[in-house]
Amino acid sequence: MGKKSVKRMPPVRRRAKKKASFFSGKVLRVTILAFFILLVFGLSYYYRNGLAYYFSFKSNKVLQQEEDKRISDVRNYQVLDKHAGKAIGLDVSEYQGKISWVDVDTLENKYPVHFVFIRATVGNDRLDKQFDENWLGAKKNNLIRGAYHYYRPNENSLEQAALFIKTVSLKKGDLPPVLDIERLPENQSVDRLKIGLKRWLKAVEEHYKVKPIIYTGERYYDDFLKEEFSDYLFWIANYNFYRENIQEDWLFWQFTEKASVSGIKGSVDVNIYNGDVQQLRFITIE
Known part of the structure; x- marks a missing residue:
């Protein structure tokens, strides 16, 4: 009896995994987010004096309005009491x-x-x-x-x-x-x-x-x-x-x-x- 030839399957070549590119989706999103966080902190620090003035001004404005209203109320009572009747x-x-x-x-x-x-x-x-x-x-x-x-x-x-x-x-x-x-x-x-x-x-x-x-x-x-x-x-x-x-x-x-x-x-x-x-x-x- 003759020997039966056995066909060998060609070796499977495994594709090497691509290294994550710097600009791939997830990495890119994280990088952009980090950039904006740093930008916000940087701008906040650079304009810290201006921002402090702005929020102080807004706060002072509200306080001034409340004080004006209180003074106005006091005057209203005084005038109305003087004109009783x-x-x-x-x-x-x-x-x-x-x-x-x-x-x-x-x-x-x-x-x-x-x-x-x-x-x-x-x-x-x-x-x-x-x-x-x-x-x-x-x-x-x-x-x-x-x-x-x-x-x-x-x-x-x-x-x-x-x-x-x-x-x-x-x-x-x-x-x-x-x-x-x-x-x-x-x-x-x-x-x-x-x-x-x-x-x-x-x-x-x-x-x-x-x-x-x-x-x-x-x-x-x-x-x-x-x-x-x-x-x-x-x-x-x-x-x-x-x-x-x-x-x-x-x-x-x-x-x-x-x-x-x-x-x-x-x-x-x-x-x-x-x-x-x-x-x-x-x-x-x-």
């Missing part, structure tokens, strides 16, 4: 957002709120976004209400009056309309401004059959309005600490813009009427 009220606009009128009853959880002025219009073309809701809400909450117009010196005065008249329907028991003037004109003289103000006041008085009230700052009042508009009643804004009492010739005094009122988020302006609630009702529309 006088009617206290607010003025609001769309900047107070949505107001829960059913909760608007006390100032600083202590002093009753009796009245509110509500912004209705701005210039010759803009309505306050919250006017309708605020106007009805104040009435439902049994607050004595009034509406005011923010006057733009560089726009037609009669068009501004027409917008206010179209927007605001005053009822029995409402306060007289208010003209809010705070700025000087850019494209006309002060004399021309005064002519425009008088035209607005005359048009509004003829429509509502009641003389409007003028709102402005104390400096503006002294410099531009006090003498020539002396036959009008004034609502004056002055937040300065030296002012502790309402002047005899002021109908209303807006003494702060940093008060807390139930039902309203954030700060709100507060006003004192130069008389008690019964006297306030006396000047409302009959």
Whole structure:
């Protein structure tokens, strides 16, 4: 018998494992992460003084705001205590957002709120976004209400009056309309401004059959309005600490813009009427 030949299988060549490349996935990710960590630490160290100042500034700013609020609260209490017996009220606009009128009853959880002025219009073309809701809400909450117009010196005065008249329907028991003037004109003289103000006041008085009230700052009042508009009643804004009492010739005094009122988020302006609630009702529309 012949020998059977046996075929030998060729030897299996094992592929050598590739060494992990420096730029392979896992190594690359670890390297990049380490680089960014070192970069952050390096930048933090390099700018350590600036960062320390920044965080110190932010911290100091918060502390300063808290201190300002505390001082403002102290003044609010002092002023309100000095005017015990006088009617206290607010003025609001769309900047107070949505107001829960059913909760608007006390100032600083202590002093009753009796009245509110509500912004209705701005210039010759803009309505306050919250006017309708605020106007009805104040009435439902049994607050004595009034509406005011923010006057733009560089726009037609009669068009501004027409917008206010179209927007605001005053009822029995409402306060007289208010003209809010705070700025000087850019494209006309002060004399021309005064002519425009008088035209607005005359048009509004003829429509509502009641003389409007003028709102402005104390400096503006002294410099531009006090003498020539002396036959009008004034609502004056002055937040300065030296002012502790309402002047005899002021109908209303807006003494702060940093008060807390139930039902309203954030700060709100507060006003004192130069008389008690019964006297306030006396000047409302009959």
